[in-house]
Amino acid sequence: MEFDNPDLETIKRQLMSSKRPKKPKMLVVDDEPDNLDLLYRTFRRDFSVFKAESGKRALEILAAEGEVAVIISDQRMPEMKGTEFLSKTVPQFPNTVRIILTGFTDIEDLVDAINSGQVYKYITKPWDPNELKTVVQRAAETYELLKQRTEELQRAQKQTRLLATIMDLALKAEALEETLRAIASSVGEDLGADAVVLQPMVADNPDSPAAGYGIVTDADTWLKDDPLVGEAIAARTLQCEVNIPANSDLAECDRYKTADIQAHLCSPILDREGIVGLLSLQWQKPCQLSPDDLDTVHLVTQEMALVFSHLHRLQ
Structure with missing residues:
Protein backbone atom coordinates (compact mmCIF):
# COMPACT_ATOMS: atom_id res chain seq x y z
CA MET A 1 0.00 0.00 0.00
CA GLU A 2 1.34 3.44 -0.91
CA PHE A 3 0.52 6.73 0.77
CA ASP A 4 -0.23 9.85 -1.23
CA ASN A 5 1.03 12.21 1.45
CA PRO A 6 4.73 13.03 0.85
CA ASP A 7 5.35 13.44 4.59
CA LEU A 8 4.63 9.75 5.10
CA GLU A 9 7.02 8.83 2.33
CA THR A 10 9.64 10.93 4.10
CA ILE A 11 9.00 9.00 7.32
CA LYS A 12 9.37 5.73 5.44
CA ARG A 13 12.73 6.86 4.10
CA GLN A 14 13.80 7.85 7.61
CA LEU A 15 12.90 4.41 8.90
CA MET A 16 14.83 2.78 6.08
CA SER A 17 17.89 4.96 6.67
CA SER A 18 17.82 4.21 10.41
CA LYS A 19 18.40 0.52 9.68
CA ARG A 20 21.97 -0.03 8.59
CA PRO A 21 22.35 -2.88 6.11
CA LYS A 22 24.23 -5.82 7.55
CA LYS A 23 26.30 -8.42 5.80
CA PRO A 24 24.34 -11.62 5.19
CA LYS A 25 25.39 -14.52 7.37
CA MET A 26 27.10 -17.63 6.03
CA LEU A 27 28.02 -20.89 7.74
CA VAL A 28 30.82 -23.06 6.33
CA VAL A 29 31.24 -26.62 7.58
CA ASP A 30 34.21 -28.88 6.86
CA ASP A 31 36.32 -31.21 8.97
CA GLU A 32 39.48 -30.08 7.12
CA PRO A 33 40.89 -26.87 8.69
CA ASP A 34 42.55 -25.77 5.44
CA ASN A 35 39.23 -25.90 3.59
CA LEU A 36 37.51 -23.97 6.37
CA ASP A 37 40.12 -21.24 6.27
CA LEU A 38 39.97 -21.04 2.47
CA LEU A 39 36.17 -20.70 2.49
CA TYR A 40 36.39 -18.06 5.21
CA ARG A 41 38.92 -15.99 3.29
CA THR A 42 36.93 -16.31 0.07
CA PHE A 43 33.69 -14.93 1.47
CA ARG A 44 34.56 -12.80 4.53
CA ARG A 45 34.33 -9.50 2.64
CA ASP A 46 30.74 -10.05 1.53
CA PHE A 47 29.41 -12.22 4.36
CA SER A 48 29.63 -12.62 8.11
CA VAL A 49 31.18 -16.07 8.00
CA PHE A 50 30.90 -18.65 10.78
CA LYS A 51 33.12 -21.76 10.74
CA ALA A 52 32.31 -25.24 12.04
CA GLU A 53 34.46 -28.35 11.88
CA SER A 54 31.54 -30.77 12.18
CA GLY A 55 27.79 -31.02 11.70
CA LYS A 56 27.30 -31.11 15.47
CA ARG A 57 29.26 -27.89 15.97
CA ALA A 58 27.40 -26.28 13.07
CA LEU A 59 24.05 -27.02 14.72
CA GLU A 60 25.33 -25.40 17.92
CA ILE A 61 26.32 -22.27 15.99
CA LEU A 62 22.90 -22.08 14.34
CA ALA A 63 21.20 -22.45 17.72
CA ALA A 64 23.21 -19.48 19.00
CA GLU A 65 23.25 -17.24 15.90
CA GLY A 66 19.90 -18.03 14.30
CA GLU A 67 19.15 -18.14 10.60
CA VAL A 68 21.92 -17.71 8.04
CA ALA A 69 21.53 -16.94 4.36
CA VAL A 70 23.80 -19.68 3.02
CA ILE A 71 25.32 -22.89 4.36
CA ILE A 72 28.23 -24.55 2.59
CA SER A 73 28.91 -28.01 3.93
CA ASP A 74 31.31 -30.77 3.07
CA GLN A 75 29.57 -34.08 2.41
CA ARG A 76 32.07 -36.58 3.82
CA MET A 77 32.62 -35.75 7.49
CA PRO A 78 33.05 -37.98 10.56
CA GLU A 79 29.96 -38.71 12.67
CA MET A 80 27.50 -36.90 10.37
CA LYS A 81 27.33 -36.56 6.57
CA GLY A 82 26.72 -33.15 5.10
CA THR A 83 23.31 -34.13 3.74
CA GLU A 84 22.30 -35.47 7.16
CA PHE A 85 23.39 -32.23 8.83
CA LEU A 86 21.60 -30.08 6.27
CA SER A 87 18.37 -32.06 6.65
CA LYS A 88 18.37 -31.17 10.35
CA THR A 89 18.41 -27.44 9.50
CA VAL A 90 15.38 -27.47 7.18
CA PRO A 91 12.52 -27.42 9.74
CA GLN A 92 13.80 -24.40 11.68
CA PHE A 93 15.45 -22.50 8.80
CA PRO A 94 13.45 -23.26 5.64
CA ASN A 95 14.68 -20.15 3.78
CA THR A 96 18.39 -20.89 4.22
CA VAL A 97 20.06 -21.95 0.95
CA ARG A 98 22.26 -25.04 1.26
CA ILE A 99 25.29 -26.00 -0.84
CA ILE A 100 27.19 -29.31 -0.64
CA LEU A 101 30.89 -29.75 -1.37
CA THR A 102 31.84 -33.28 -2.37
CA GLY A 103 34.96 -35.02 -3.60
CA PHE A 104 33.14 -38.30 -4.02
CA THR A 105 30.37 -39.60 -6.22
CA ASP A 106 27.72 -39.93 -3.53
CA ILE A 107 25.09 -39.66 -6.22
CA GLU A 108 22.25 -41.33 -4.35
CA ASP A 109 22.63 -39.15 -1.24
CA LEU A 110 22.98 -35.98 -3.31
CA VAL A 111 20.02 -36.71 -5.58
CA ASP A 112 17.80 -37.45 -2.60
CA ALA A 113 18.91 -34.27 -0.87
CA ILE A 114 18.38 -32.11 -3.95
CA ASN A 115 14.99 -33.65 -4.73
CA SER A 116 13.77 -33.08 -1.17
CA GLY A 117 14.75 -29.43 -1.31
CA GLN A 118 17.50 -29.77 1.27
CA VAL A 119 20.31 -28.86 -1.12
CA TYR A 120 20.34 -26.00 -3.63
CA LYS A 121 23.44 -27.17 -5.51
CA TYR A 122 26.48 -29.39 -5.13
CA ILE A 123 30.06 -28.44 -6.00
CA THR A 124 32.78 -31.02 -6.62
CA LYS A 125 36.20 -30.83 -5.01
CA PRO A 126 38.57 -29.31 -5.80
CA TRP A 127 36.23 -26.44 -6.57
CA ASP A 128 36.73 -23.59 -8.96
CA PRO A 129 36.73 -20.36 -6.89
CA ASN A 130 34.91 -18.33 -9.53
CA GLU A 131 32.25 -21.01 -9.97
CA LEU A 132 31.73 -21.24 -6.22
CA LYS A 133 31.45 -17.45 -5.89
CA THR A 134 28.84 -17.36 -8.65
CA VAL A 135 26.83 -20.14 -7.04
CA VAL A 136 26.98 -18.47 -3.63
CA GLN A 137 25.93 -15.10 -5.05
CA ARG A 138 22.89 -16.70 -6.67
CA ALA A 139 22.19 -18.58 -3.45
CA ALA A 140 22.25 -15.33 -1.45
CA GLU A 141 19.87 -13.70 -3.95
CA THR A 142 17.55 -16.71 -3.68
CA TYR A 143 17.60 -16.44 0.11
CA GLU A 144 16.70 -12.75 0.01
CA LEU A 145 13.79 -13.45 -2.33
CA LEU A 146 12.50 -16.31 -0.15
CA LYS A 147 12.90 -14.19 2.97
CA GLN A 148 11.05 -11.26 1.39
CA ARG A 149 8.13 -13.45 0.32
CA THR A 150 7.95 -15.08 3.76
CA GLU A 151 7.96 -11.69 5.49
CA GLU A 152 5.24 -10.37 3.16
CA LEU A 153 3.05 -13.37 3.94
CA GLN A 154 3.68 -13.11 7.67
CA ARG A 155 2.99 -9.37 7.60
CA ALA A 156 -0.30 -9.87 5.76
CA GLN A 157 -1.35 -12.56 8.23
CA LYS A 158 -0.32 -10.34 11.16
CA GLN A 159 -2.31 -7.39 9.83
CA THR A 160 -5.35 -9.58 9.27
CA ARG A 161 -5.19 -10.96 12.82
CA LEU A 162 -4.77 -7.51 14.36
CA LEU A 163 -7.64 -5.96 12.41
CA ALA A 164 -9.86 -8.94 13.23
CA THR A 165 -8.98 -8.58 16.93
CA ILE A 166 -9.83 -4.87 16.91
CA MET A 167 -13.20 -5.44 15.28
CA ASP A 168 -13.98 -8.37 17.56
CA LEU A 169 -13.25 -6.27 20.65
CA ALA A 170 -15.42 -3.47 19.30
CA LEU A 171 -18.34 -5.77 18.58
CA LYS A 172 -18.16 -7.23 22.09
Missing part, protein backbone atom coordinates in the same frame (compact mmCIF):
# COMPACT_ATOMS: atom_id res chain seq x y z
CA ALA A 173 -17.83 -3.79 23.69
CA GLU A 174 -19.71 -3.03 26.87
CA ALA A 175 -17.73 -0.02 28.11
CA LEU A 176 -15.84 2.52 26.01
CA GLU A 177 -12.82 2.85 28.28
CA GLU A 178 -12.40 -0.89 28.76
CA THR A 179 -12.67 -1.54 25.03
CA LEU A 180 -10.16 1.13 24.05
CA ARG A 181 -7.69 -0.15 26.63
CA ALA A 182 -7.97 -3.66 25.19
CA ILE A 183 -7.53 -2.40 21.64
CA ALA A 184 -4.57 -0.21 22.65
CA SER A 185 -2.93 -3.20 24.30
CA SER A 186 -3.37 -5.35 21.18
CA VAL A 187 -1.97 -2.68 18.87
CA GLY A 188 0.97 -2.01 21.18
CA GLU A 189 1.84 -5.69 21.47
CA ASP A 190 1.63 -6.17 17.71
CA LEU A 191 3.98 -3.25 17.01
CA GLY A 192 6.29 -3.78 19.98
CA ALA A 193 5.49 -0.43 21.61
CA ASP A 194 6.33 0.23 25.27
CA ALA A 195 3.40 2.62 25.74
CA VAL A 196 0.20 3.21 23.80
CA VAL A 197 -2.53 5.82 23.93
CA LEU A 198 -5.76 5.37 22.01
CA GLN A 199 -8.35 8.03 22.65
CA PRO A 200 -11.29 9.94 21.19
CA MET A 201 -11.10 13.69 20.66
CA VAL A 202 -13.09 16.18 22.72
CA ALA A 203 -16.39 16.74 20.96
CA ASP A 204 -16.52 20.51 21.43
CA ASN A 205 -12.81 21.05 20.71
CA PRO A 206 -11.52 18.86 17.90
CA ASP A 207 -8.01 20.28 18.19
CA SER A 208 -7.32 18.88 21.68
CA PRO A 209 -6.93 15.25 22.82
CA ALA A 210 -9.48 13.95 25.31
CA ALA A 211 -8.75 11.88 28.40
CA GLY A 212 -6.52 8.93 27.51
CA TYR A 213 -7.70 5.35 27.27
CA GLY A 214 -4.29 3.82 26.68
CA ILE A 215 -1.58 2.32 28.81
CA VAL A 216 -0.37 5.81 29.74
CA THR A 217 -2.66 7.30 32.39
CA ASP A 218 -1.49 10.92 32.18
CA ALA A 219 -2.13 11.18 28.45
CA ASP A 220 -4.49 14.13 28.68
CA THR A 221 -1.78 16.13 30.49
CA TRP A 222 1.18 15.69 28.18
CA LEU A 223 -0.23 14.76 24.77
CA LYS A 224 -2.03 18.06 24.26
CA ASP A 225 1.28 19.90 24.79
CA ASP A 226 3.39 17.54 22.68
CA PRO A 227 4.76 19.26 19.52
CA LEU A 228 4.62 16.04 17.52
CA VAL A 229 0.96 15.49 18.40
CA GLY A 230 0.21 19.11 17.56
CA GLU A 231 1.82 18.65 14.15
CA ALA A 232 -0.12 15.43 13.51
CA ILE A 233 -3.41 17.14 14.38
CA ALA A 234 -2.63 20.25 12.37
CA ALA A 235 -1.52 18.31 9.30
CA ARG A 236 -4.12 15.57 9.84
CA THR A 237 -1.54 12.93 9.03
CA LEU A 238 0.78 10.49 10.77
CA GLN A 239 3.93 11.91 12.35
CA CYS A 240 6.91 9.95 13.67
CA GLU A 241 10.21 10.75 15.34
CA VAL A 242 12.57 7.78 15.36
CA ASN A 243 15.33 9.44 17.40
CA ILE A 244 13.91 11.80 20.02
CA PRO A 245 17.23 12.45 21.85
CA ALA A 246 18.55 13.99 18.62
CA ASN A 247 15.49 16.21 18.17
CA SER A 248 15.96 19.43 20.15
CA ASP A 249 12.25 20.30 19.95
CA LEU A 250 11.26 17.05 21.65
CA ALA A 251 14.24 15.98 23.75
CA GLU A 252 13.47 18.44 26.54
CA CYS A 253 9.79 17.51 26.86
CA ASP A 254 9.15 16.18 30.37
CA ARG A 255 7.27 13.12 29.15
CA TYR A 256 10.13 11.92 26.97
CA LYS A 257 12.73 12.52 29.66
CA THR A 258 10.89 10.99 32.61
CA ALA A 259 9.69 7.93 30.70
CA ASP A 260 12.91 7.59 28.66
CA ILE A 261 10.99 7.63 25.38
CA GLN A 262 13.29 7.46 22.36
CA ALA A 263 10.74 7.14 19.54
CA HIS A 264 7.15 8.32 19.13
CA LEU A 265 4.59 7.75 16.41
CA CYS A 266 1.23 9.49 16.53
CA SER A 267 -1.58 9.43 14.03
CA PRO A 268 -4.96 11.15 13.95
CA ILE A 269 -7.98 8.93 13.37
CA LEU A 270 -10.14 10.46 10.67
CA ASP A 271 -13.64 10.00 9.38
CA ARG A 272 -15.79 12.15 7.10
CA GLU A 273 -16.51 14.55 9.95
CA GLY A 274 -12.84 15.16 10.73
CA ILE A 275 -10.52 13.95 13.52
CA VAL A 276 -12.36 11.58 15.83
CA GLY A 277 -9.44 10.10 17.72
CA LEU A 278 -5.70 9.81 18.22
CA LEU A 279 -3.29 6.85 18.28
CA SER A 280 0.06 7.32 20.00
CA LEU A 281 2.81 4.66 20.11
CA GLN A 282 6.01 5.14 22.10
CA TRP A 283 9.24 3.16 22.40
CA GLN A 284 11.91 3.22 25.09
CA LYS A 285 14.52 2.15 22.55
CA PRO A 286 15.52 3.19 19.04
CA CYS A 287 12.54 2.71 16.77
CA GLN A 288 12.36 -0.77 15.29
CA LEU A 289 9.44 -0.03 12.97
CA SER A 290 9.82 -0.97 9.33
CA PRO A 291 8.32 1.14 6.53
CA ASP A 292 5.72 -1.59 6.09
CA ASP A 293 4.63 -1.16 9.71
CA LEU A 294 3.35 2.27 8.72
CA ASP A 295 0.91 0.49 6.44
CA THR A 296 -0.33 -1.45 9.47
CA VAL A 297 -0.76 1.77 11.46
CA HIS A 298 -2.65 3.29 8.52
CA LEU A 299 -5.00 0.30 8.36
CA VAL A 300 -5.50 0.39 12.14
CA THR A 301 -6.46 4.07 12.12
CA GLN A 302 -8.89 3.49 9.25
CA GLU A 303 -10.57 0.67 11.16
CA MET A 304 -10.52 2.67 14.40
CA ALA A 305 -12.59 5.38 12.70
CA LEU A 306 -15.28 2.74 12.18
CA VAL A 307 -14.80 1.46 15.74
CA PHE A 308 -15.24 4.93 17.26
CA SER A 309 -18.42 5.40 15.27
CA HIS A 310 -19.71 2.03 16.47
CA LEU A 311 -18.74 2.67 20.11
CA HIS A 312 -20.34 6.10 20.17
CA ARG A 313 -23.60 4.61 18.96
CA LEU A 314 -23.51 2.28 21.95
CA GLN A 315 -23.14 5.10 24.47
Whole structure:
Protein backbone atom coordinates (compact mmCIF):
# COMPACT_ATOMS: atom_id res chain seq x y z
CA MET A 1 0.00 0.00 0.00
CA GLU A 2 1.34 3.44 -0.91
CA PHE A 3 0.52 6.73 0.77
CA ASP A 4 -0.23 9.85 -1.23
CA ASN A 5 1.03 12.21 1.45
CA PRO A 6 4.73 13.03 0.85
CA ASP A 7 5.35 13.44 4.59
CA LEU A 8 4.63 9.75 5.10
CA GLU A 9 7.02 8.83 2.33
CA THR A 10 9.64 10.93 4.10
CA ILE A 11 9.00 9.00 7.32
CA LYS A 12 9.37 5.73 5.44
CA ARG A 13 12.73 6.86 4.10
CA GLN A 14 13.80 7.85 7.61
CA LEU A 15 12.90 4.41 8.90
CA MET A 16 14.83 2.78 6.08
CA SER A 17 17.89 4.96 6.67
CA SER A 18 17.82 4.21 10.41
CA LYS A 19 18.40 0.52 9.68
CA ARG A 20 21.97 -0.03 8.59
CA PRO A 21 22.35 -2.88 6.11
CA LYS A 22 24.23 -5.82 7.55
CA LYS A 23 26.30 -8.42 5.80
CA PRO A 24 24.34 -11.62 5.19
CA LYS A 25 25.39 -14.52 7.37
CA MET A 26 27.10 -17.63 6.03
CA LEU A 27 28.02 -20.89 7.74
CA VAL A 28 30.82 -23.06 6.33
CA VAL A 29 31.24 -26.62 7.58
CA ASP A 30 34.21 -28.88 6.86
CA ASP A 31 36.32 -31.21 8.97
CA GLU A 32 39.48 -30.08 7.12
CA PRO A 33 40.89 -26.87 8.69
CA ASP A 34 42.55 -25.77 5.44
CA ASN A 35 39.23 -25.90 3.59
CA LEU A 36 37.51 -23.97 6.37
CA ASP A 37 40.12 -21.24 6.27
CA LEU A 38 39.97 -21.04 2.47
CA LEU A 39 36.17 -20.70 2.49
CA TYR A 40 36.39 -18.06 5.21
CA ARG A 41 38.92 -15.99 3.29
CA THR A 42 36.93 -16.31 0.07
CA PHE A 43 33.69 -14.93 1.47
CA ARG A 44 34.56 -12.80 4.53
CA ARG A 45 34.33 -9.50 2.64
CA ASP A 46 30.74 -10.05 1.53
CA PHE A 47 29.41 -12.22 4.36
CA SER A 48 29.63 -12.62 8.11
CA VAL A 49 31.18 -16.07 8.00
CA PHE A 50 30.90 -18.65 10.78
CA LYS A 51 33.12 -21.76 10.74
CA ALA A 52 32.31 -25.24 12.04
CA GLU A 53 34.46 -28.35 11.88
CA SER A 54 31.54 -30.77 12.18
CA GLY A 55 27.79 -31.02 11.70
CA LYS A 56 27.30 -31.11 15.47
CA ARG A 57 29.26 -27.89 15.97
CA ALA A 58 27.40 -26.28 13.07
CA LEU A 59 24.05 -27.02 14.72
CA GLU A 60 25.33 -25.40 17.92
CA ILE A 61 26.32 -22.27 15.99
CA LEU A 62 22.90 -22.08 14.34
CA ALA A 63 21.20 -22.45 17.72
CA ALA A 64 23.21 -19.48 19.00
CA GLU A 65 23.25 -17.24 15.90
CA GLY A 66 19.90 -18.03 14.30
CA GLU A 67 19.15 -18.14 10.60
CA VAL A 68 21.92 -17.71 8.04
CA ALA A 69 21.53 -16.94 4.36
CA VAL A 70 23.80 -19.68 3.02
CA ILE A 71 25.32 -22.89 4.36
CA ILE A 72 28.23 -24.55 2.59
CA SER A 73 28.91 -28.01 3.93
CA ASP A 74 31.31 -30.77 3.07
CA GLN A 75 29.57 -34.08 2.41
CA ARG A 76 32.07 -36.58 3.82
CA MET A 77 32.62 -35.75 7.49
CA PRO A 78 33.05 -37.98 10.56
CA GLU A 79 29.96 -38.71 12.67
CA MET A 80 27.50 -36.90 10.37
CA LYS A 81 27.33 -36.56 6.57
CA GLY A 82 26.72 -33.15 5.10
CA THR A 83 23.31 -34.13 3.74
CA GLU A 84 22.30 -35.47 7.16
CA PHE A 85 23.39 -32.23 8.83
CA LEU A 86 21.60 -30.08 6.27
CA SER A 87 18.37 -32.06 6.65
CA LYS A 88 18.37 -31.17 10.35
CA THR A 89 18.41 -27.44 9.50
CA VAL A 90 15.38 -27.47 7.18
CA PRO A 91 12.52 -27.42 9.74
CA GLN A 92 13.80 -24.40 11.68
CA PHE A 93 15.45 -22.50 8.80
CA PRO A 94 13.45 -23.26 5.64
CA ASN A 95 14.68 -20.15 3.78
CA THR A 96 18.39 -20.89 4.22
CA VAL A 97 20.06 -21.95 0.95
CA ARG A 98 22.26 -25.04 1.26
CA ILE A 99 25.29 -26.00 -0.84
CA ILE A 100 27.19 -29.31 -0.64
CA LEU A 101 30.89 -29.75 -1.37
CA THR A 102 31.84 -33.28 -2.37
CA GLY A 103 34.96 -35.02 -3.60
CA PHE A 104 33.14 -38.30 -4.02
CA THR A 105 30.37 -39.60 -6.22
CA ASP A 106 27.72 -39.93 -3.53
CA ILE A 107 25.09 -39.66 -6.22
CA GLU A 108 22.25 -41.33 -4.35
CA ASP A 109 22.63 -39.15 -1.24
CA LEU A 110 22.98 -35.98 -3.31
CA VAL A 111 20.02 -36.71 -5.58
CA ASP A 112 17.80 -37.45 -2.60
CA ALA A 113 18.91 -34.27 -0.87
CA ILE A 114 18.38 -32.11 -3.95
CA ASN A 115 14.99 -33.65 -4.73
CA SER A 116 13.77 -33.08 -1.17
CA GLY A 117 14.75 -29.43 -1.31
CA GLN A 118 17.50 -29.77 1.27
CA VAL A 119 20.31 -28.86 -1.12
CA TYR A 120 20.34 -26.00 -3.63
CA LYS A 121 23.44 -27.17 -5.51
CA TYR A 122 26.48 -29.39 -5.13
CA ILE A 123 30.06 -28.44 -6.00
CA THR A 124 32.78 -31.02 -6.62
CA LYS A 125 36.20 -30.83 -5.01
CA PRO A 126 38.57 -29.31 -5.80
CA TRP A 127 36.23 -26.44 -6.57
CA ASP A 128 36.73 -23.59 -8.96
CA PRO A 129 36.73 -20.36 -6.89
CA ASN A 130 34.91 -18.33 -9.53
CA GLU A 131 32.25 -21.01 -9.97
CA LEU A 132 31.73 -21.24 -6.22
CA LYS A 133 31.45 -17.45 -5.89
CA THR A 134 28.84 -17.36 -8.65
CA VAL A 135 26.83 -20.14 -7.04
CA VAL A 136 26.98 -18.47 -3.63
CA GLN A 137 25.93 -15.10 -5.05
CA ARG A 138 22.89 -16.70 -6.67
CA ALA A 139 22.19 -18.58 -3.45
CA ALA A 140 22.25 -15.33 -1.45
CA GLU A 141 19.87 -13.70 -3.95
CA THR A 142 17.55 -16.71 -3.68
CA TYR A 143 17.60 -16.44 0.11
CA GLU A 144 16.70 -12.75 0.01
CA LEU A 145 13.79 -13.45 -2.33
CA LEU A 146 12.50 -16.31 -0.15
CA LYS A 147 12.90 -14.19 2.97
CA GLN A 148 11.05 -11.26 1.39
CA ARG A 149 8.13 -13.45 0.32
CA THR A 150 7.95 -15.08 3.76
CA GLU A 151 7.96 -11.69 5.49
CA GLU A 152 5.24 -10.37 3.16
CA LEU A 153 3.05 -13.37 3.94
CA GLN A 154 3.68 -13.11 7.67
CA ARG A 155 2.99 -9.37 7.60
CA ALA A 156 -0.30 -9.87 5.76
CA GLN A 157 -1.35 -12.56 8.23
CA LYS A 158 -0.32 -10.34 11.16
CA GLN A 159 -2.31 -7.39 9.83
CA THR A 160 -5.35 -9.58 9.27
CA ARG A 161 -5.19 -10.96 12.82
CA LEU A 162 -4.77 -7.51 14.36
CA LEU A 163 -7.64 -5.96 12.41
CA ALA A 164 -9.86 -8.94 13.23
CA THR A 165 -8.98 -8.58 16.93
CA ILE A 166 -9.83 -4.87 16.91
CA MET A 167 -13.20 -5.44 15.28
CA ASP A 168 -13.98 -8.37 17.56
CA LEU A 169 -13.25 -6.27 20.65
CA ALA A 170 -15.42 -3.47 19.30
CA LEU A 171 -18.34 -5.77 18.58
CA LYS A 172 -18.16 -7.23 22.09
CA ALA A 173 -17.83 -3.79 23.69
CA GLU A 174 -19.71 -3.03 26.87
CA ALA A 175 -17.73 -0.02 28.11
CA LEU A 176 -15.84 2.52 26.01
CA GLU A 177 -12.82 2.85 28.28
CA GLU A 178 -12.40 -0.89 28.76
CA THR A 179 -12.67 -1.54 25.03
CA LEU A 180 -10.16 1.13 24.05
CA ARG A 181 -7.69 -0.15 26.63
CA ALA A 182 -7.97 -3.66 25.19
CA ILE A 183 -7.53 -2.40 21.64
CA ALA A 184 -4.57 -0.21 22.65
CA SER A 185 -2.93 -3.20 24.30
CA SER A 186 -3.37 -5.35 21.18
CA VAL A 187 -1.97 -2.68 18.87
CA GLY A 188 0.97 -2.01 21.18
CA GLU A 189 1.84 -5.69 21.47
CA ASP A 190 1.63 -6.17 17.71
CA LEU A 191 3.98 -3.25 17.01
CA GLY A 192 6.29 -3.78 19.98
CA ALA A 193 5.49 -0.43 21.61
CA ASP A 194 6.33 0.23 25.27
CA ALA A 195 3.40 2.62 25.74
CA VAL A 196 0.20 3.21 23.80
CA VAL A 197 -2.53 5.82 23.93
CA LEU A 198 -5.76 5.37 22.01
CA GLN A 199 -8.35 8.03 22.65
CA PRO A 200 -11.29 9.94 21.19
CA MET A 201 -11.10 13.69 20.66
CA VAL A 202 -13.09 16.18 22.72
CA ALA A 203 -16.39 16.74 20.96
CA ASP A 204 -16.52 20.51 21.43
CA ASN A 205 -12.81 21.05 20.71
CA PRO A 206 -11.52 18.86 17.90
CA ASP A 207 -8.01 20.28 18.19
CA SER A 208 -7.32 18.88 21.68
CA PRO A 209 -6.93 15.25 22.82
CA ALA A 210 -9.48 13.95 25.31
CA ALA A 211 -8.75 11.88 28.40
CA GLY A 212 -6.52 8.93 27.51
CA TYR A 213 -7.70 5.35 27.27
CA GLY A 214 -4.29 3.82 26.68
CA ILE A 215 -1.58 2.32 28.81
CA VAL A 216 -0.37 5.81 29.74
CA THR A 217 -2.66 7.30 32.39
CA ASP A 218 -1.49 10.92 32.18
CA ALA A 219 -2.13 11.18 28.45
CA ASP A 220 -4.49 14.13 28.68
CA THR A 221 -1.78 16.13 30.49
CA TRP A 222 1.18 15.69 28.18
CA LEU A 223 -0.23 14.76 24.77
CA LYS A 224 -2.03 18.06 24.26
CA ASP A 225 1.28 19.90 24.79
CA ASP A 226 3.39 17.54 22.68
CA PRO A 227 4.76 19.26 19.52
CA LEU A 228 4.62 16.04 17.52
CA VAL A 229 0.96 15.49 18.40
CA GLY A 230 0.21 19.11 17.56
CA GLU A 231 1.82 18.65 14.15
CA ALA A 232 -0.12 15.43 13.51
CA ILE A 233 -3.41 17.14 14.38
CA ALA A 234 -2.63 20.25 12.37
CA ALA A 235 -1.52 18.31 9.30
CA ARG A 236 -4.12 15.57 9.84
CA THR A 237 -1.54 12.93 9.03
CA LEU A 238 0.78 10.49 10.77
CA GLN A 239 3.93 11.91 12.35
CA CYS A 240 6.91 9.95 13.67
CA GLU A 241 10.21 10.75 15.34
CA VAL A 242 12.57 7.78 15.36
CA ASN A 243 15.33 9.44 17.40
CA ILE A 244 13.91 11.80 20.02
CA PRO A 245 17.23 12.45 21.85
CA ALA A 246 18.55 13.99 18.62
CA ASN A 247 15.49 16.21 18.17
CA SER A 248 15.96 19.43 20.15
CA ASP A 249 12.25 20.30 19.95
CA LEU A 250 11.26 17.05 21.65
CA ALA A 251 14.24 15.98 23.75
CA GLU A 252 13.47 18.44 26.54
CA CYS A 253 9.79 17.51 26.86
CA ASP A 254 9.15 16.18 30.37
CA ARG A 255 7.27 13.12 29.15
CA TYR A 256 10.13 11.92 26.97
CA LYS A 257 12.73 12.52 29.66
CA THR A 258 10.89 10.99 32.61
CA ALA A 259 9.69 7.93 30.70
CA ASP A 260 12.91 7.59 28.66
CA ILE A 261 10.99 7.63 25.38
CA GLN A 262 13.29 7.46 22.36
CA ALA A 263 10.74 7.14 19.54
CA HIS A 264 7.15 8.32 19.13
CA LEU A 265 4.59 7.75 16.41
CA CYS A 266 1.23 9.49 16.53
CA SER A 267 -1.58 9.43 14.03
CA PRO A 268 -4.96 11.15 13.95
CA ILE A 269 -7.98 8.93 13.37
CA LEU A 270 -10.14 10.46 10.67
CA ASP A 271 -13.64 10.00 9.38
CA ARG A 272 -15.79 12.15 7.10
CA GLU A 273 -16.51 14.55 9.95
CA GLY A 274 -12.84 15.16 10.73
CA ILE A 275 -10.52 13.95 13.52
CA VAL A 276 -12.36 11.58 15.83
CA GLY A 277 -9.44 10.10 17.72
CA LEU A 278 -5.70 9.81 18.22
CA LEU A 279 -3.29 6.85 18.28
CA SER A 280 0.06 7.32 20.00
CA LEU A 281 2.81 4.66 20.11
CA GLN A 282 6.01 5.14 22.10
CA TRP A 283 9.24 3.16 22.40
CA GLN A 284 11.91 3.22 25.09
CA LYS A 285 14.52 2.15 22.55
CA PRO A 286 15.52 3.19 19.04
CA CYS A 287 12.54 2.71 16.77
CA GLN A 288 12.36 -0.77 15.29
CA LEU A 289 9.44 -0.03 12.97
CA SER A 290 9.82 -0.97 9.33
CA PRO A 291 8.32 1.14 6.53
CA ASP A 292 5.72 -1.59 6.09
CA ASP A 293 4.63 -1.16 9.71
CA LEU A 294 3.35 2.27 8.72
CA ASP A 295 0.91 0.49 6.44
CA THR A 296 -0.33 -1.45 9.47
CA VAL A 297 -0.76 1.77 11.46
CA HIS A 298 -2.65 3.29 8.52
CA LEU A 299 -5.00 0.30 8.36
CA VAL A 300 -5.50 0.39 12.14
CA THR A 301 -6.46 4.07 12.12
CA GLN A 302 -8.89 3.49 9.25
CA GLU A 303 -10.57 0.67 11.16
CA MET A 304 -10.52 2.67 14.40
CA ALA A 305 -12.59 5.38 12.70
CA LEU A 306 -15.28 2.74 12.18
CA VAL A 307 -14.80 1.46 15.74
CA PHE A 308 -15.24 4.93 17.26
CA SER A 309 -18.42 5.40 15.27
CA HIS A 310 -19.71 2.03 16.47
CA LEU A 311 -18.74 2.67 20.11
CA HIS A 312 -20.34 6.10 20.17
CA ARG A 313 -23.60 4.61 18.96
CA LEU A 314 -23.51 2.28 21.95
CA GLN A 315 -23.14 5.10 24.47
